[in-house]
Amino acid sequence: MSLDETDRAIINVLQGGFPIAARPFAVAAERLGLTEDDLLARITRLRADGTLTRFGPLWHAEKMGGGLTLTAMKVPAERYEEVTEIVNSYPEVAHNYAREHSFNMWFVVATERPERIREVLDDIERRTGLAVFDMPKIEEFFVGLRFEA
Amino acid sequence: MELNDRDHRLISALGDGLALVERPYLVLGQSLGMAEDEVIARIQAMKDCGIIRRFGIIVRHHELGFRANAMSVWDIPDHQVAEVGRILGDSPEVTLCYRRPRRLPDWPYNLFCMIHGRDRPAVEAAIAALVERYGLGSHAHAVLFSTRRFKQTGARYGRRAAAE
Missing domain, CATH: 3.30.70.3460 (Alpha-Beta Plaits)
Structure with missing residues (x-):
């Protein structure tokens, strides 16, 4: 994958503020100094090569009435693969990262019903025999999560 | 904002992202039996009240070079x-x-x-x-x-x- 300057401009400009109008790509293309066809072709290519995962909404879990939390576990090295398999088997586990620390497994759990969070965490504790530390956010200071291409 | 049944159907259909075509909201509406205008109005309302945090490209940061x-x-x-x-x-x-x-x-x-x-x-x-x-x-x-x-x-x- 190689990005030219136009691809980078598309990624940087369209991570937020995509037009909600009948011809959104035409409106966005004008902002970028491109034609509608060119913009569509480039976004199609960026999605095909995996640079973009999706083109659409980033939801606010709590405002949708769902549950969301960050959880951590201390997993013995020799059990890491086995525990990963158990944790990742839940569709509610959205991402899971190995990190360098005694707390070496970190994953996000997102559910449609808030009560479901506790059920999933209890279930993981029961199946692994390991403690799951629930660390839901108390306050949010920034949710930029934008990346300069 | 209270989400109703039609909003939930739209949320579900939006999960795959927008179709990369000239009129994506029309295509989305066709799959749900909703007019393009209604789709646009409902998405705009969800964006305005913050249920949609951000609407646009969602990147894979690793593939963008953030290793x-x-x-x-x-x-x-x-x-x-x-x-x-x-x-x-x-x-x-x-x-x-x-x-x-x-x-x-x-x-x-x-x-x-x-x-x-x-x-x-x-x-x-x-x-x-x-x-x-x-x-x-x-x-x-x-x-x-x-x-x-x-x-x-x-x-x-x-x-x-x-x-x-």
């Missing part, structure tokens, strides 16, 4: 954590910043920042710059680099959707 990420955590006294959180959250190096509960005695940290960078030295330099700039050196601090990513699917709602 390293660390969770940088601090133990900040409760009476200062909101102020320090706001300062760190406004910093260009920080992509996400949250206050979370301590889990004593195992976990003494209550402020969590995500730092992404091209490589590990870039992330280390960014964290060192934050500590220096804001005088954070006296607070207990840990940096947890990620070594492997097992899943990055985004949260699922209805059929499929994503949230942070």
Whole structure:
């Protein structure tokens, strides 16, 4: 994958503020100094090569009435693969990262019903025999999560 | 905003993202038996009230060249954590910043920042710059680099959707 300057401009400009109008790509293309066809072709290519995962909404879990939390576990090295398999088997586990620390497994759990969070965490504790530390956010200071291409 | 049945059907259908065609809201509406105008109005309303945080391209940061990420955590006294959180959250190096509960005695940290960078030295330099700039050196601090990513699917709602 190689990005030219136009691809980078598309990624940087369209991570937020995509037009909600009948011809959104035409409106966005004008902002970028491109034609509608060119913009569509480039976004199609960026999605095909995996640079973009999706083109659409980033939801606010709590405002949708769902549950969301960050959880951590201390997993013995020799059990890491086995525990990963158990944790990742839940569709509610959205991402899971190995990190360098005694707390070496970190994953996000997102559910449609808030009560479901506790059920999933209890279930993981029961199946692994390991403690799951629930660390839901108390306050949010920034949710930029934008990346300069 | 109270979501009704039609909103939920739209949320579910939006999970796969927009079709890459000239009139994506028309195509989306056709799959649901909704007019293009209704689709546009409902998405706009969900954006205005914050149910949709952001509407646009969702990138894979690893594929964009952000190969390293660390969770940088601090133990900040409760009476200062909101102020320090706001300062760190406004910093260009920080992509996400949250206050979370301590889990004593195992976990003494209550402020969590995500730092992404091209490589590990870039992330280390960014964290060192934050500590220096804001005088954070006296607070207990840990940096947890990620070594492997097992899943990055985004949260699922209805059929499929994503949230942070």
